[in-house]
Amino acid sequence: MDETRARFDAEVLPHLDAAYRFARWLSRSAEDADDIVQDAVLRAFRGFGGMRGNDPKAWLLTIVKNCCSTTMAQKQRRSQVPLPEEHDPEDGEAMISDAPDPESETIRQDEKSTLERLLGRLPEEHREVLVLRELEDMDYRQIASVTHVPMGTVMSRLARARAALKASWQREIEGDSRAVR
């Protein structure tokens, strides 16, 4: 195996799972996520020599984000059917229904999927900062570089995203308890 490939395998490929999760959250589709991630990893490999900084994870996720934008734009051009409405109610399910193992089955059964579903309904700019901060544990600087926005925007988006998710979560919980009564 050549040296670049070995270095790529050691530095970038460990972040494949994070890239895959991020692609799923961005595209809200398991099939699209597969193609996006494959495309992103190949682009990453071709541009590996030009990787800046010492943060392969943020770098790979930046490429995933770019590939995802391209894919989304192509899809939109191909079809004028508004996908979000069609997919919205099922989004939370779609995120985990791909490979049903016992654990995700349980997650799907109980209340746990509520938050996942609500997170999936947030607009992309809110969804991505929350996913990167809370699920991928990235700091503001990394999130700013992945999402191509200034750090200040990351902070305000994160605040709005958290407020929006909390509000919809609360509504959901209150709605549930009313339904039970």
Added chain:
Amino acid sequence: MQCAEALRLQAYFDGELDAPSAAAMEGHLEHCAECRDSLADLQGLRAALRSEVAHPRAPAALRDRITAALDRETAPSSAPPQTAHSGPAPPRRARSRRERERRRSFLFGAFSGAGGAAVAAVIAFMLVLTPGAVPVVDQIMNAHIRSLMPAHLIDVVSTDQHTVKPWFSGHADVSPVVANFEQQGYVLVGGRADYLDHQRAAVVVYQHGAHVINVFSWAWDGKRMPDKVTRNGYHLMFWRSGNLEYCAVSDAGWDEMSALTGLLKGLSARDPDAERS
């Protein structure tokens, strides 16, 4: 709540404030019920997201497809290496220049627009490490994580300070304070030598409940280190005593780490001769 306070509280919660601002926020939290509620909300939401949202791995089939595609890229028959490198190079350079420009404009963008002033006010309090401190923090982080791998934690296993301390004289460039604080809940488990900032640092390993706390020490070289840093979920606390720079690193909470560093500082104060570099 005012916008600037909310953002600062959030930055505090996300571990993005520098030490003095974090301390100020902690002071503020003591007498502001509203901020305490907001902080509890932030913590609740994070805990819920981290426990209730699935964290799927890339499917094996996708992994295989990607490996196969990378193999095709690297196969000697597909394209001679020269062509492969000279081909995509110009657009790559062009792209990175564009991104550099975009990045520069982010910096200006951060301070413009509605709310820019509030955001700038918070950014001013955010953790900005001195350039020299960053590599040291990274090195300590890496050494700490490495030490948690099986069989990497300890070079000399002992709960006896009189065994651990002399061991350092032959294996590290410094001799830090060492003691077993078992009664206070910090059990000395041993010592290790680690290469840090171009010297052989002494690492004293303590066990506190389920947490491992590594206490690094090396000869102070004038670099200003932050008091507290959070990196990848690990806490790092720096302090200086005489000619030695110390750093405790662990996934334990700040309070638990402060208790240990307090004990160590007390030890240094009582016996200044115990340390040398």
